[in-house]
Amino acid sequence: MRKIFNCIMDIGEQMLICGAEVHRVEDSINRMCAAFGAERSDVFIITSSMVVTVYMPDESVYTQTRRIKGIGTDIEKLHGLNRLSREICSEKLTPEQIRSEFREILNLRSYPLWVECIAYMAVAAAFAVFFGGGLSDAAVALVIGCIVRFIVLIADKASMNKIFTKFLCSFAVSSLALVGMKLGFIDSIDKAVIGNIMLLIPGVGLTNGLRDLFAGDSIAGLLRLIEAVLTALAIAAGYFLFVVTMGGALK
């Protein structure tokens, strides 16, 4: 059981890191423990930590805690983990089988950097137009979107605080849009900035937070909400710094 419990914890931890809701992870862990004959499993998960205790029929008790750092969104891995946890529940896999499948899932590729770069550019340009911008706004938003991807890349390499990264990005976006305006490509920075703000805004965090909150996982939900609010504030702060330092050039 000890080996299996390790596997279950690993799966749960990765699900959380890949962006699953707390409710979902707790449910999966409970089911997997039950599938291996646990009499009772107590699972407590918030976005930054998980505590699980399993009680086996032979009176042995196992507890593990995991500290979770850095939650992102990787649906492909999440899909794999989800499938694996279903498999574990329906057919008894040996710890070795679970391990090898788990390793395979962790090695799943993410899109290469250049594809991500195009995605950033497409999102920024699309939303510049979406919110009423013209082609020139889209073009400027597109270029800035690409630069934002590289700022994020450098920030990640330096393992910079996520919220501070948003602050920096927001400042950079507004300043670069101003450059675009001064060069005469666009009449106002609004649409180009909005397109890029869509890249930074914590829309998913907010909805996931509220989903957790209303599902009864209040602490996890609140943590996610606070993070979303802080991120929004960081974006505003970046814009504020821009207005204070360069706002005069806007007129």
Add this chain to the structure above:
Amino acid sequence: MTLTEFIQIIMGFIGSLGFAILFNIRGKRLLFASLGGLLSWLLFVLLGNFLADEALRYFIVAMIISAYAEVMARILKTPTTTFIATSIIPLVPGSALYYTMAHAFEGDAENFIAKAIYTLQLSCALALGVVVVTAFTRLVYRLKEKRGHH
């Protein structure tokens, strides 16, 4: 539907597709996740023929989109998050948030408060729509499971 609205719907689709790629969604799921984004703005525009209130429209669209996400998740055997996270993207009030900030730093209190309330309304309507469907689905599944045990 005007041309502007048509362009908006297409742009909403591209935006969702971009995010779907950033979330590392692949294959068939990539298509249906991005289509959710198209669907959400299409519904928003179509509902505009009957309802003027934007927050209410957000709420209704969010509910339909979440239902779509729950159904797609069951069909493609994958977590619901896949479809919710991408489908709501065009509904995220990025523009409203931007103008809230802009008004705040211009010292334009009246417009700032109006925009801030508007942003809050939209985000709450969006989140509530998603939450209602999530809660309902879980309730149904819990009842089903209970019945299965007896």
